[in-house]
Amino acid sequence: MPELPEVETVRKGLNKLLKLNKNSSFKVVKLEFLRLNLRNKMPKAKLRRLEGQILQPIVRRAKYLLFPTNKGILLNHLGMTGYWRLFDGEQKHDHFKIHLSGGQVLVYNDPRRFGVIDFVDVNKESQSMWLKHLGPEPLLKSFNANYLFESIKLRKAPIKNLIMDQKIVVGVGNIYASEALFLSKVNPMHPGGKLSKKRCAKLVESIKNILEQALKAGGSTIKDFKQAGGESGYFARQLKVYGRSGLTCTSCKAIIKSKVLGGRNTFWCEACQKTYKE
DNA sequence: AAGTAGTCCTGAGTGC
DNA sequence: TGCACTCAGGACTACT
Numbered sequence: 001m002p003e004l005p006e007v008e009t010v011r012k013g014l015n016k017l018l019k020l021n022k023n024s025s026f027k028v029v030k031l032e033f034l035r036l037n038l039r040n041k042m043p044k045a046k047l048r049r050l051e052g053q054i055l056q057p058i059v060r061r062a063k064y065l066l067f068p069t070n071k072g073i074l075l076n077h078l079g080m081t082g083y084w085r086l087f088d089g090e091q092k093h094d095h096f097k098i099h100l101s102g103g104q105v106l107v108y109n110d111p112r113r114f115g116v117i118d119f120v121d122v123n124k125e126s127q128s129m130w131l132k133h134l135g136p137e138p139l140l141k142s143f144n145a146n147y148l149f150e151s152i153k154l155r156k157a158p159i160k161n162l163i164m165d166q167k168i169v170v171g172v173g174n175i176y177a178s179e180a181l182f183l184s185k186v187n188p189m190h191p192g193g194k195l196s197k198k199r200c201a202k203l204v205e206s207i208k209n210i211l212e213q214a215l216k217a218g219g220s221t222i223k224d225f226k227q228a229g230g231e232s233g234y235f236a237r238q239l240k241v242y243g244r245s246g247l248t249c250t251s252c253k254a255i256i257k258s259k260v261l262g263g264r265n266t267f268w269c270e271a272c273q274k275t276y277k278e
Numbered sequence: 279a280a281g282t283a284g285t286c287c288t289g290a291g292t293g294c
Numbered sequence: 295t296g297c298a299c300t301c302a303g304g305a306c307t308a309c310t
């Protein structure tokens with residue numbers, strides 16, 4: 001269940017593993033399709049255009065990994081269980097292989113098939129169905145109190161649903177949404193439009209804080225980037241509310257509550273995160 | 279238009 | 295030990 005910090009950790013790990021940097025040049029020798037059906041159907045013919053092209057360092061937008069070449073970009077979303085590894089023998093749920101010059105072979109494996117592999121034209125990233133609706137990156141200055149306040153002021157949906165909406169801000173998934181709300185003492189059920197600008201500022205600050213902590217943990221404690229998307233990535237960070245239903249709050253000793261919100265399990269402390277009127 | 283529910287999928291966890 | 299069942303989760307689509 002990779003969220004932004006995990007995807008970023010995978011990105012860095014892959015670039016390091018493949019030695020992709022400004023000075024390197026590896027050619028995509030061959031693509032090998034083992035199982036086409038992920039969340040989308042992999043566009044085999046389009047992706048073949050990448051063969052013979054030089055692979056540039058991998059970049060990230062939201063939770064998507066982008067593998068750029070001169071003639072097109074390979075787009076990948078890890079979904080829940082997707083991960084890349086250097087080929088070391090066939091494994092169950094291997095979907096896709098990239099053979100690089102120099103003999104390196106990268107394999108994509110995805111048991112639950114929630115992932116995406118697609119082709120995006122160069123300079124048309126903004127038209128891609130996966131990328132065109134995306135909001136700002138949470139760690140950039142464009143994601144700030146004013147922006148969040150303006151984006152949600154007419155919305156009645158619970159604030160938790162809104163910060164997980166990739167049109168509003170990208171990269172925040174179910175786990176860090178609960179954690180950021182706890183840190184800012186905002187109740188997950190609070191209607192978005194009823195948050196004051198001050199509360200928006202607090203929440204923005206908390207989202208940045210949580211993601212930065214997780215990024216730092218990913219960079220320093222996750223030894224194997226393949227695991228960055230799995231449970232081990234989260235163990236690096238002490239989760240204060242997520243998955244702690246029925247246990248005591250680390251801050252006030254009240255019991256952590258949980259409830260399904262927007263189809264996702266949500267955790268909060270009723271005492272620390274009271275609803276309020278302003 | 280906004281909000282909500284349903285959908286895809288497999289493995290891990292639970293209860294008997 | 296093994297079977298049946300539930301749950302997790304991102305982001306799309308399809309309803310209300």
